[in-house]
Amino acid sequence: MQHHGDDLYNYPNIQINFSSNIWTHADLSLLKEHLSKRLDLIRNYPEPEASSLEKILAERLGISQEEILVTNGATDAIRLIANSFSERNQVTLHPTFSEYPEKKGTGVLRWICNPNNPTGHSRPPAELIPPHDSDDLHVIDQAYEAYTLAPMLTDRDIVNRPNCILLHSMTKKYCIPGLRLGYLTAHRDLIARLRRNMVPWSVNALAIEAGKFLVTNDIHVLPEMAWLLKETQRFRYLLNQIEGCEAQPTDTHFFLVRLSGHSARQVKEALAQRYGILVRDASTFKGIGPEYIRLATQLPEENDKLIRCLIQYLS
Amino acid sequence: MQHHGDDLYNYPNIQINFSSNIWTHADLSLLKEHLSKRLDLIRNYPEPEASSLEKILAERLGISQEEILVTNGATDAIRLIANSFSERNQVTLHPTFSEYPEKKGTGVLRWICNPNNPTGHSRPPAELIPPHDSDDLHVIDQAYEAYTLAPMLTDRDIVNRPNCILLHSMTKKYCIPGLRLGYLTAHRDLIARLRRNMVPWSVNALAIEAGKFLVTNDIHVLPEMAWLLKETQRFRYLLNQIEGCEAQPTDTHFFLVRLSGHSARQVKEALAQRYGILVRDASTFKGIGPEYIRLATQLPEENDKLIRCLIQYLS
Numbered sequence: 001m002q003h004h005g006d007d008l009y010n011y012p013n014i015q016i017n018f019s020s021n022i023w024t025h026a027d028l029s030l031l032k033e034h035l036s037k038r039l040d041l042i043r044n045y046p047e048p049e050a051s052s053l054e055k056i057l058a059e060r061l062g063i064s065q066e067e068i069l070v071t072n073g074a075t076d077a078i079r080l081i082a083n084s085f086s087e088r089n090q091v092t093l094h095p096t097f098s099e100y101p102e103k104k105g106t107g108v109l110r111w112i113c114n115p116n117n118p119t120g121h122s123r124p125p126a127e128l129i130p131p132h133d134s135d136d137l138h139v140i141d142q143a144y145e146a147y148t149l150a151p152m153l154t155d156r157d158i159v160n161r162p163n164c165i166l167l168h169s170m171t172k173k174y175c176i177p178g179l180r181l182g183y184l185t186a187h188r189d190l191i192a193r194l195r196r197n198m199v200p201w202s203v204n205a206l207a208i209e210a211g212k213f214l215v216t217n218d219i220h221v222l223p224e225m226a227w228l229l230k231e232t233q234r235f236r237y238l239l240n241q242i243e244g245c246e247a248q249p250t251d252t253h254f255f256l257v258r259l260s261g262h263s264a265r266q267v268k269e270a271l272a273q274r275y276g277i278l279v280r281d282a283s284t285f286k287g288i289g290p291e292y293i294r295l296a297t298q299l300p301e302e303n304d305k306l307i308r309c310l311i312q313y314l315s
Numbered sequence: 316m317q318h319h320g321d322d323l324y325n326y327p328n329i330q331i332n333f334s335s336n337i338w339t340h341a342d343l344s345l346l347k348e349h350l351s352k353r354l355d356l357i358r359n360y361p362e363p364e365a366s367s368l369e370k371i372l373a374e375r376l377g378i379s380q381e382e383i384l385v386t387n388g389a390t391d392a393i394r395l396i397a398n399s400f401s402e403r404n405q406v407t408l409h410p411t412f413s414e415y416p417e418k419k420g421t422g423v424l425r426w427i428c429n430p431n432n433p434t435g436h437s438r439p440p441a442e443l444i445p446p447h448d449s450d451d452l453h454v455i456d457q458a459y460e461a462y463t464l465a466p467m468l469t470d471r472d473i474v475n476r477p478n479c480i481l482l483h484s485m486t487k488k489y490c491i492p493g494l495r496l497g498y499l500t501a502h503r504d505l506i507a508r509l510r511r512n513m514v515p516w517s518v519n520a521l522a523i524e525a526g527k528f529l530v531t532n533d534i535h536v537l538p539e540m541a542w543l544l545k546e547t548q549r550f551r552y553l554l555n556q557i558e559g560c561e562a563q564p565t566d567t568h569f570f571l572v573r574l575s576g577h578s579a580r581q582v583k584e585a586l587a588q589r590y591g592i593l594v595r596d597a598s599t600f601k602g603i604g605p606e607y608i609r610l611a612t613q614l615p616e617e618n619d620k621l622i623r624c625l626i627q628y629l630s
Contacts, residue, residue: 006360020360032354039347042493045321045335072387072517079514083398099515178357178520199394200414202387204519205493
């Protein structure tokens, strides 16, 4: 396995977590109440494939059930695609999410994260999909689609194309990373190929139940995105007032920050130990220098606290 | 994916389920009570690898943490091994569990299920492991170890050998197939190779929490095995009194039954529709004829009911 950023479990003392891109203040009470009544589901095998959830999602998205596949988180989808198209030359443009594979082969499989992690930059949908007659296969990871107002690809845009796969993360949209739930949509021929390589029962019964509950009841747990993105710009503005601190532009709620002359690893450790604040050491992403951290915007008072702590630490 | 047997979810009217080898009467109340208090775990990413559970298991098993790997169910372990040793000639002796891969290559990777599914036969531990200097790699799946009194391999038997992997299923021991939880033990060099191919966050947070709770508190949810195996022999005896019905010997609580002149598929459908009783159509296992079903012993009154229904159906 690669090095991974979300290591909250290593820091028992954290009060504010800027290191995960998943909104940490989601109200999950409705979902937890529902799951607490359905815990007996652990007693039986889940469906070998999460067909009942696929059916509900397909209806909502206006696509066919043959054009969707539910997975054990989006990371499981990435590995499934990599294994299913292992004969291809797999290309990743860094910096981006560490789990995309790189591999020499014939034909091109291109991994595209949009909005991109860790930069937060988004690209216009039309740029992301290859021409209809191209032999390239593009995998477009829209894990952060719920955290941006930039235009995104829709599933109906891509299911009629022979050479695109669109990844979605219910983990991120509904703030349930502990349960593991993602899905991908694509042309039915691509889905059929992926389905043949799928590990049965890989999606656990509580994740399937949660997905069905959340989608059927149209549950929203994220804050109003216009508000969160406005707060992100205020947060960036304040960070940029600090000498030697450069918060980069973003299309979502997370962004890179360069701390000139400081080691991201050391800054991270110091903030965790002294203030109980966790930030992401972004130097572990390929193609990023040692001075970069990544921050995900939190509540205004929490963002203000990080500003104060950073000023204190850097001075 | 292969055809799978556990299709309870397809039959909403089932009263007695003989088709799953997992004990259906387990008392999971302590675990459910614990999980109901820990549902907030869904909010955060699990550990990328289930290290905290690996540590607890290793201590209990008297092995090192470098000699164990926790997986998203034993099926995930099987796929991980198959992918990590994909250069090998993968050999499976049928009939057995459908998920073991077969593949041409160099060197031998042998898949051995003990006690074997669907036959219930066990083999002496010494027969299962290759000589210390053999280039063969043996994967011994002990998923049903908690359901037999036959001698089984221990983890300490195999972690010093270079060519054995032992699979375990917490799903089956603790009757929690909905959560997905398994582990494998092996020499640290083999574990290191498998760990490199592991999908991060593949084990969900509630499964990790359940595993820690069950092991730490030494929870038992299975019936006294001497009792269950004795009831199994009584059940077999009664089945063998029915004309044209031949219940085969077994070392565990499940076994094959030949119904001469009947299609297992049709018998299964009829029992489900008429009596709300689910049995396993064993004809979908490679190397088994069309007349075989597989049964897992249930409570005496439930076994008696199946006997009565079978007599009625077959006459």
